[in-house]
Amino acid sequence: MKYLRELYEGENVSEIYFCKSKIVAKSKNDKTYYSLTLQDKSGTIDAKVWNLSGGIDHFEAMDYIYVDAQVTSFNNQLQLNVSRIRRAREGEYDVSEYMPCSPYNTEQMYDSLLRMITDTENVYLHQLLSGFFLEDDAFIKQFKTHSAAKSVHHGFIGGLLHHSLFVAKTCEYLAKQYPILNRDLLVTAAILHDIGKLKEISDFPENDYTDEGQLLGHIVIGAMWIGEKCDAIEGFPKTLRDELLHCILAHHGEYEYGSPKKPAIIEALALSFADNLDAKLETFKEALDAGDGSGNWLGFNRLLDSNIRKTN
Numbered sequence: 001m002k003y004l005r006e007l008y009e010g011e012n013v014s015e016i017y018f019c020k021s022k023i024v025a026k027s028k029n030d031k032t033y034y035s036l037t038l039q040d041k042s043g044t045i046d047a048k049v050w051n052l053s054g055g056i057d058h059f060e061a062m063d064y065i066y067v068d069a070q071v072t073s074f075n076n077q078l079q080l081n082v083s084r085i086r087r088a089r090e091g092e093y094d095v096s097e098y099m100p101c102s103p104y105n106t107e108q109m110y111d112s113l114l115r116m117i118t119d120t121e122n123v124y125l126h127q128l129l130s131g132f133f134l135e136d137d138a139f140i141k142q143f144k145t146h147s148a149a150k151s152v153h154h155g156f157i158g159g160l161l162h163h164s165l166f167v168a169k170t171c172e173y174l175a176k177q178y179p180i181l182n183r184d185l186l187v188t189a190a191i192l193h194d195i196g197k198l199k200e201i202s203d204f205p206e207n208d209y210t211d212e213g214q215l216l217g218h219i220v221i222g223a224m225w226i227g228e229k230c231d232a233i234e235g236f237p238k239t240l241r242d243e244l245l246h247c248i249l250a251h252h253g254e255y256e257y258g259s260p261k262k263p264a265i266i267e268a269l270a271l272s273f274a275d276n277l278d279a280k281l282e283t284f285k286e287a288l289d290a291g292d293g294s295g296n297w298l299g300f301n302r303l304l305d306s307n308i309r310k311t312n
Contacts, residue, residue, distance in 0.1 A: 001016075001040070001097055002015045002041055002042050003041070003042040004017070004039075004040050004042050004045045005042035005043055006037070006042070006289070007045070007071045007077060007078055008071060009073045010070075010071060010228065011071050011072075011092065012068070012069070012070050012071075013067070013069055013071060014066070014067070014068050014069075015038055015064060015066070015067065016040065016064055016065065016066050016067075016088045016093045016238050017038040017039060017064070017065050017067060017098070018040065018062075018063075018064055018065075018098040018099075019036055019038060019059060019060070019061055019062065019064070019065050019170065020036075020037040020038065020039045020061065020062075020205070021037040021040075021061050022034060022035075022036055022043060022059070022060060022061040023035040024263060026197075027050075031050075032052060033048060033049055033050050033052065034048070034049035034052065034056075034082075034084070035047075035048055036048070036049065036080075037139050038065075038067070038080065039098060039099075040097060040098045040215065041096070041097055041098060041099055041100050041101060042100075043100070043290060044304050045078060045079065045080055046077070046079045046269050047067070047069065047079065047080035047081075047082050048079065048080070048081055048082065048257050049082045049085065050081070051083070055068075055083060055084035055085070056082075056084065056085050057085055057086040057087060058087075059085055059086075059304070060207055061066075061085050062206065064087070064088040064092075064093050064098065065079065065085050065086065065087055065088060065128060066081050066085070066086050066087075066088050066092070067084065067085050068082070068084035068085075068309065069081055069082040070083070082215070088190060091172055093262055098205075099154035099156070099157050099204050099205060099257070100155070100157065100160040101156055101157040101158055102154075102156055102157065102158035102159060102161070102250060102253075104162060105107075106144050106145075106158050106161065109161050109162060109165050110144060110161060111138075112141070112165055112169070113132070113161070113164070113165050113168065113191060113208070113312075116168055116169075116172060116187055116191065117129045117130065117134070117191070118158065120184050120187065120188060121184060122184040122185075122188075123238075124233060124235070124236045124237065124240060125184050125185065125188040125240070125244075127183075127233050128188065128192075128229055128230060128233060128236075129188060129191060129227055129232075130298055131232075132192070132195070132229070133138045133191075134182050135300070136174075138200075141304070142198055142203070142243050143160060143195070143198065144161055145157050145158060145159060145160065145203070145204070146158075146159070146160040146161075146197065146198055146201070146203065147197075147204070147207050148157040148160040148162070148163040148164075148197055149197075149201070150179055150196060150201060150207060150208060150209060151281075151282065151304075152303060153279045153282040153283045153286065154279075154282055155207065157295045159304075160194060160197055160198070161273070162281070163194065163278055163279070164191055164193070164194055166278045167190045167193065167271070167274045167278050168187055168188075168190040168191045170274040170277060171187050171189075171190040171270060171271060172184045172186075172187055172190075173276065174186070174270050175187065175270075176223060178270075180266060181266060182225060182267055185240070185243060185244060185247070185267050186247070186267040186270055186271060187242055188244060188274075189247035189248060189267060189268075189271050189272055192222065192226055192244075192248065192269060193222070193247070193248055193251045193275060194218060194222065195222050195225060195226070196217070196219060196220070196221035196222030196223070196225065197217030197218045197222075199211055199213065199215075199218070199225075200212065200213030200216075200217060200218035200221055201218075201312070206270065216241060217258065218263070219248065219249060219251070219258065219259070219260060220249075220260065221244050221251065223249050226233075226244065226245060227241065227245055230245075236278055243265060243267070244259060246264060246265060246268055247267055247268045247271050249261045250262060250263045250264065250268040250271075250272060250277070251268070251271050251275050252272065253269075253272035253273070253275075253276060259272075266307050280304065283301075283303050283304060284301075284304060284308065287301050287304070287308060288308075288310060291310070293298070294308050295311075296310045296311065296312070297309050
């Protein structure tokens with residue numbers, strides 16, 4: 001298979017890709033064309049279909065399509081100029097080749113998460129985590145495969161588990177270095193901090209914002225969900241519940257980052273740093289992985305607000 005990351009300007013490609021989006025648009029001279037986003041596990045690329053009169057069979061977004069195209073460049077970004085399209089047939093493609101996945105083994109990551117839950121001594125927090133990660137089969141199945149974002153960071157199959165585990169491991173380390181931190185509260189908040197994304201973002205292949213996600217956002221969704229679970233546990237201490245929910249509500253750290261609250265307890269502050277650290281490092285890693293290999297400097301990255309460079 002010819003992966004999108006392997007394409008170079010000027011070559012012709014005949015390959016099956018996943019059509020993530022399809023927009024019917026008009027050119028300046030009022031001619032109808034298609035603007036597409038095509039995807040495989042290596043990334044995405046913009047594609048244009050300028051001539052709709054021949055060789056373009058019917059297809060829709062979320063279809064796997066066989067394309068004949070030439071690789072061009074527009075605004076220093078590779079683009080496909082597509083001349084022929086047909087829907088791919090059953091058996092012609094393997095879905096795992098088209099959806100980005102975590103580089104780590106799902107079951108091993110989940111086992112690591114379960115070990116942290118086992119080490120949680122607070123009976124109420126342990127019961128809360130067990131209700132999600134040990135007893136709810138539907139939740140477990142979705143959590144293992146869900147992404148953590150539409151596109152910014154960890155936007156791949158297993159991304160939510162990947163991100164949550166790395167944040168929780170960082171928080172566990174911080175709790176060992178700073179005894180003032182309540183380990184069970186911090187690690188519980190870290191494991192749960194992004195579960196709202198299960199309802200904010202749809203499953204693959206769509207991996208897009210739901211109505212609930214657009215209206216409420218994952219922070220509020222997660223806090224409401226966790227609050228309901230706490231209320232269902234007999235005797236769950238109100239102060240502990242409020243502190244946990246505060247950590248969830250404050251985990252983006254700053255109002256300008258969409259955080260409903262700024263950290264008011266030390267565990268919330270530690271969680272916001274751990275979350276930001278993993279998000280930024282993954283964003284940087286994904287930018288490095290997406291580089292074309294032509295040089296060390298990769299240009300200005302909007303998400304990192306810096307002109308970024310590979311380390312020698």
